[in-house]
Amino acid sequence: xxxxxxxxxxxxxxxxxxxxxxxxxxxxxxxxxxxxxxxxxxxxxxxxxxxxxxxxxxxxxxxxxxxxxxxxxxxxxxxxxxxxxxxxxxxxxxxxxxxxxxxxxxxxxxxxxxxxxxxxxxxxxxxxxxxxxxxxxxxxxxxxxxxxxxxxxxxxxxxxxxxxxxxxxxxxxxxxxxxxxxxxxxxxxxxxxxxxxxxxxxxxxxxxxxxxxxxxxxxxxxxxxxxxxxxxxxxxxxxxxxxxxxxxxxxxxxxxxxxxxxxxxxxxxxxxxxxxxxxxxxxxxxxxxxxxxxxxxxxxxxxxxxxxxxxxxxxxxxxxxxxxxxxxxxxxxxxxxxxxxxxxxxxxxxxxxxxxxxxxxxxxxxxxxxxxxxxxxxxxxxxxxxxxxxxxxxx
Numbered sequence: 001x002x003x004x005x006x007x008x009x010x011x012x013x014x015x016x017x018x019x020x021x022x023x024x025x026x027x028x029x030x031x032x033x034x035x036x037x038x039x040x041x042x043x044x045x046x047x048x049x050x051x052x053x054x055x056x057x058x059x060x061x062x063x064x065x066x067x068x069x070x071x072x073x074x075x076x077x078x079x080x081x082x083x084x085x086x087x088x089x090x091x092x093x094x095x096x097x098x099x100x101x102x103x104x105x106x107x108x109x110x111x112x113x114x115x116x117x118x119x120x121x122x123x124x125x126x127x128x129x130x131x132x133x134x135x136x137x138x139x140x141x142x143x144x145x146x147x148x149x150x151x152x153x154x155x156x157x158x159x160x161x162x163x164x165x166x167x168x169x170x171x172x173x174x175x176x177x178x179x180x181x182x183x184x185x186x187x188x189x190x191x192x193x194x195x196x197x198x199x200x201x202x203x204x205x206x207x208x209x210x211x212x213x214x215x216x217x218x219x220x221x222x223x224x225x226x227x228x229x230x231x232x233x234x235x236x237x238x239x240x241x242x243x244x245x246x247x248x249x250x251x252x253x254x255x256x257x258x259x260x261x262x263x264x265x266x267x268x269x270x271x272x273x274x275x276x277x278x279x280x281x282x283x284x285x286x287x288x289x290x291x292x293x294x295x296x297x298x299x300x301x302x303x304x305x306x307x308x309x310x311x312x313x314x315x316x317x318x319x320x321x322x323x324x325x326x327x328x329x330x331x332x333x334x335x336x337x338x339x340x341x342x343x344x345x346x347x348x349x350x351x352x353x354x355x356x357x358x359x360x361x362x363x364x365x366x367x368x369x370x371x372x373x374x375x376x377x378x379x380x381x382x383x384x385x386x387x388x389x390x391x392x393x394x395x
Contacts, residue, residue, distance in 0.1 A: 012362070015267040031190050031199045034138070034168040035200045041191055045132050049117050049155075052137040053077070053330040055169070055181070057101045057108075062336065062371055066105050068192075071129045073115040073142050076330035077101055078108050083295055085359055087304040097296060097327040097388055100337065103384040104371060117141045117330070121153050133191060134162050137184070139169030139333035157163035165191055166329075169262070169333030172269075178209060181334055183206035201336075204369060208339035209259055212346045215353055216228035216261035225349050227248060228265040228316070231293025232301055232308075236274045242311065243280070243291055244272035251334055252291060255296055255342045262287070262349040277310045287348050290317040290324040292331040293340075295388050298324050326385035336370055 020272060028040040050056045051073025071219040072078065082096040090099045102108060115121040126134070134157055136143075136150070157164045170176035182202035189198020229252050231244035246252050247270030256262050264295035266273075267286035272293065290297045297320040302308050316322055325341050334341075343362065347354045360382070367378035382388065 013186040017269075019169060029190075030069045030194065031165060031187060032395060033187055034106075035166050037166070039163050039165055041133050041165070043193065047129065047131045047133075049114055049126060049129055049134045050137075051121070051140070051142050052135065053142070053332065053335070054099050054101050054328075055140070055141040055333070055335045056135050056137055056167075056188055057105075058336040059185050059198060059201070060192075061091075061101055061104055063189065063194050063197055064372070065192055065194070069105075069111060069133060070110065071112045071114045071126065072108065073113070073136070074140070074330060075116045076141065078113075079329065080094055081296070081329060085298070085301050088306050088309060089304075093300075095296060095298065097386045098384050099329050100367075100371070100381055100384060103381055104377070106372070114208075115142050115153075117144070120149065120162045121156075122228065122245065123156055123160065123370075126157070126162075128206070131162060133165060135165045135188065135191065137167050137169060137333070139172040140153070141330040144332050155255055169215075170251045170254075171333045172199070173312060174249075176254055178206060178251075178254075178334075178338065181338065182206060183235040185336075201370070205336065206337050208366065209255075209342050212342050212354075213259050213261070216259075216264040216346065216350060219261050219350075221263075224261065224263045226283075226284040227260075227289055227345070227349055228280070228283060229253065229256065229291060230280065230288050230302075231272055231283075231291050233272070233293040233295070235294050237307060241274040242277040242308075243275065245270060245275050246272060246282075250324060250336065251338075252341070255338070256289075256345055256349075259342055260349055262345070262346045277314040280311060281314065284314055285316050286319075286321065287382070288314070289345055289348055290322065292325065292328045294312065296324070296327040298389065321348065324386075324389065326387050327383070339348040340366065340385070340387075350379045360387075363387055363390060 030038050032038050047070045048068045049071035053076050077099050080098050082093050084094050086092050114126045128347055148213050170180040185198050185202040189195045229246035233244050238242050245266045247266050247268045248264055249269040253264045256264055265283050302322050325344050363382050364378040367381045
C-alpha cells in the first residue's frame with residue numbers, strides 16, 4: 001500500500017464531505033478514519049468509550065484529555081500483573097507491572113469494561129454509558145484476528161447511532177511500518193480537535209526511531225548480527241514447545257531489519273510461531289530479544305529457569321546477549337512506547353554503537369516527552385514497564 005496516496009485520499013474524502021455538510025459545521029467536525037469512512041463527531045466531546053489496548057488511551061493521556069474516558073474495551077489496561085519465576089537454585093523471584101496508562105491513571109481500574117479478549121461487546125452496557133464517540137482499534141487483542149467479530153461490532157455500534165471511529169494498527173497490514181501508527185495518532189487527535197498536537201507527538205516518536213536508523217544505516221550485510229525475537233510463552237511450553245518466534249512479516253521484524261539494520265534470525269513469515277528447543281538451537285542466534293508473550297520475560301528467565309537449561313548452549317546465552325523488551329500487556333499491536341522497543345533492539349544488536357546511550361536515563365526523557373510528566377513519575381513508568389534492569393545494565 002502506498003501510504004501517502006492513501007492519506008491524501010482520506011483527506012480528499014474529508015474535504016468533499018465537509019462541502020456537502022456545511023449545515024452541521026457549527027456542531028460537528030468530520031474525521032476520516034482508517035476505513036476511509038467520514039464520521040461526524042461533536043465539536044465538544046465529554047464521554048468516550050474505547051476498545052483498544054492502550055494506543056488510543058495513551059494518546060488521550062498524552063494530550064491531557066484522558067478524563068473523557070467513561071468505558072474500556074479490554075481488561076489489559078486496568079489490570080495489575082504479577083509473575084513468579086523459578087531458578088535452578090530452587091529459589092523464586094517475583095516481578096509486577098502494568099500498562100503505562102494504568103500507572104498514570106489508576107482511576108481507570110474502576111471504569112466499566114464493555115468488551116475484553118474472547119468476549120463480544122456488551123452493547124447494553126455500552127449504550128448505558130451514553131458515549132458521544134466510540135473508538136475501536138483494529139489489530140488489538142479484543143478482536144485481534146477475528147475480523148468477522150470486529151465487523152459485527154462495527155455494524156452494531158453504527159446501528160445504535162453512536163459516532164464510531166476505527167483505526168487499524170500496523171500488524172493488520174501486509175507491510176507493517178511505523179507511519180501507520182503515526183496516522184492512527186493523527187486520527188485520534190483530530191477526533192478531539194487536537195490534530196496539530198497529535199502530529200507533533202507522532203513526529204517525536206518517529207524522530208527517536210530515526211536516531212537509531214541514522215546510526216545503523218551504514219552497516220553492511222556481513223556485519224549484521226542475527227537476532228531472534230523469541231517469546232518465552234508459558235502456553236507454548238505447555239504445548240510442548242520452547243517458546244514462540246516472530247518472523248519477517250511482523251512490525252517487530254520491521255523495526256529490527258529496517259530501522260536497527262540487523263537480521264532477523266528466522267527468515268520466514270511467522271507471528272509468534274511455536275518452536276521446539278531443537279529448532280532454537282539450530283537457529284543459534286547471535287542475539288536474543290524477548291518480547292511480551294503471555295507475560296513479561298526477563299533475560300534472567302532464559303538464563304536461570306529450570307525449563308530453559310536445555311538452551312544454555314545457545315551462543316547468545318553463553319555470551320549473555322539476551323535483552324528484554326518492556327512489559328506491554330496485550331501486545332497484539334504497537335503503542336506509543338514502540339521507540340523503546342527499537343532502542344532496546346539497537347542496544348542489544350550494536351552495544352558499541354549505542355554505548356553513549358544510557359538506556360535508564362533515555363527512558364526517563366522519553367516518558368517525560370511523551371506523557372508530559374516529571375522525573376519521579378517517569379521513574380514510576382520505567383518500573384511499571386519492568387525496565388528497572390536498565391539501572392543495573394548502565395551501572
